[in-house]
Amino acid sequence: MTGFCWRKSGLLGDMEEDRLGRCRSVKEFEKLNRIGEGTYGIVYRARDTKSNEIVALKKVRMDKEKDGIPISSLREITLLLKLRHPNIVELKEVVVGNHLESIFLVMGYCEQDLASLLENMQTPFSEAQVKCICFQLLTGLQYLHESFIVHRDLKVSNLLMTDKGCVKIADFGLARAFSTPAKQMTPKVVTLWYRAPELLLGSTTQTTAIDMWAVGCILAELLAHKPLLPGSSEIQQIDLIIQLLGTPNENIWPGFSKLPLVGQYTVRKQPYNNLKHKFPWLSEAGLRLLNFLFMYDPKKRATAEDSLASSYFKEKPLPCEPQLMPTFPHHRNKRASGTGAESQCKRSKP
Numbered sequence: 001m002t003g004f005c006w007r008k009s010g011l012l013g014d015m016e017e018d019r020l021g022r023c024r025s026v027k028e029f030e031k032l033n034r035i036g037e038g039t040y041g042i043v044y045r046a047r048d049t050k051s052n053e054i055v056a057l058k059k060v061r062m063d064k065e066k067d068g069i070p071i072s073s074l075r076e077i078t079l080l081l082k083l084r085h086p087n088i089v090e091l092k093e094v095v096v097g098n099h100l101e102s103i104f105l106v107m108g109y110c111e112q113d114l115a116s117l118l119e120n121m122q123t124p125f126s127e128a129q130v131k132c133i134c135f136q137l138l139t140g141l142q143y144l145h146e147s148f149i150v151h152r153d154l155k156v157s158n159l160l161m162t163d164k165g166c167v168k169i170a171d172f173g174l175a176r177a178f179s180t181p182a183k184q185m186t187p188k189v190v191t192l193w194y195r196a197p198e199l200l201l202g203s204t205t206q207t208t209a210i211d212m213w214a215v216g217c218i219l220a221e222l223l224a225h226k227p228l229l230p231g232s233s234e235i236q237q238i239d240l241i242i243q244l245l246g247t248p249n250e251n252i253w254p255g256f257s258k259l260p261l262v263g264q265y266t267v268r269k270q271p272y273n274n275l276k277h278k279f280p281w282l283s284e285a286g287l288r289l290l291n292f293l294f295m296y297d298p299k300k301r302a303t304a305e306d307s308l309a310s311s312y313f314k315e316k317p318l319p320c321e322p323q324l325m326p327t328f329p330h331h332r333n334k335r336a337s338g339t340g341a342e343s344q345c346k347r348s349k350p
């Protein structure tokens with residue numbers, strides 16, 4: 001791992017250190033407890049013994065990589081180190097383990113993720129709180145999309161929240177950069193619930209619109225306090241979408257009938273949009289925003305900017321201030337450390 005330094009501060013300035021390529025060792029971090037184990041890596045709450053700071057340490061799995069880190073991953077990490085936004089989790093530096101195949105991402109620590117929070121909360125978020133979370137999510141996403149990054153895996157377990165009510169998008173880009181070929185992943189591992197219809201139907205062009213579909217699913221999930229479209233197979237996922245929004249056609253979605261997988265499914269005929277029945281209490285502006293996020297045609301779907309301008313965020317109840325978000329118990333830290341006995345969050349692995 002020589003010649004290899006990804007310290008944020010060292011990126012542009014500290015040339016000496018860059019040349020020497022000193023990359024800190026993970027030994028400089030005291031692992032406190034495991035907070036998450038997702039598809040691609042284990043995440044620990046840890047203490048930086050040099051600065052005393054509490055951080056999140058994500059071990060990146062690279063089982064299939066025999067020759068070190070793939071160049072695409074290097075590019076991705078370099079890119080992520082440059083991203084700075086209050087609503088994007090901060091990747092501080094990359095440190096190495098004893099072997100070339102283990103590297104760790106050091107990130108700013110966030111006390112909650114929305115999945116474990118939703119699972120453990122006694123009372124659902126109020127609408128003002130939901131708006132506060134979504135507005136922050138959209139603000140972070142606008143920044144990501146402006147930086148030409150599509151997240152591709154937005155879901156509640158990839159949204160973190162600090163005790164100060166600041167929402168941060170996490171786990172972005174990495175899923176793709178560090179992934180083994182997509183074919184080897186079973187549908188059970190890769191979440192379907194937030195997947196846009198164009199992806200389910202085999203479209204290979206992945207635009208920022210796939211993230212916006214996921215935002216629609218997240219907004220609806222926060223409002224209803226349960227996942228909106230919890231499909232357990234791709235076919236069931238498509239079916240759930242159609243039950244909710246009606247059958248797409250060439251008129252509302254030009255190009256739909258030519259999507260690679262359309263012929264493989266017998267798409268049922270369902271002419272109604274049932275969003276209003278699902279959310280009878282939601283205002284017109286709220287329903288308009290949801291419908292805009294759930295446009296079948298990715299080209300017509302709301303962008304982050306469109307969504308931020310929605311009157312839903314300007315009408316009562318107004319989004320609450322992040323600082324006024326309640327603080328919640330730190331459920332993840334109650335788990336035994338390092339035993340692997342922590343309960344798997346069912347939302348993170350639908």
Ligand SMILES: Nc1ncnc2c1ncn2[C@@H]1O[C@H](COP(=O)(O)OP(=O)(O)O)[C@@H](O)[C@H]1O
Nearest residue numbers: 036038039040041043056107109110113157171
């Ligand atoms: N910076 C962080 N602060 C606090 N918890 C985190 C942080 N990053 C990740 N986590 C926790 O670890 C879990 C898995 O991390 P994530 O980056 O989503 O990896 P994976 O690719 O394994 O899903 C998250 O759902 C969250 O609970």
Ligand SMILES: [Mg+2]
Nearest residue numbers: 038157158171
């Ligand atoms: Mg994740």
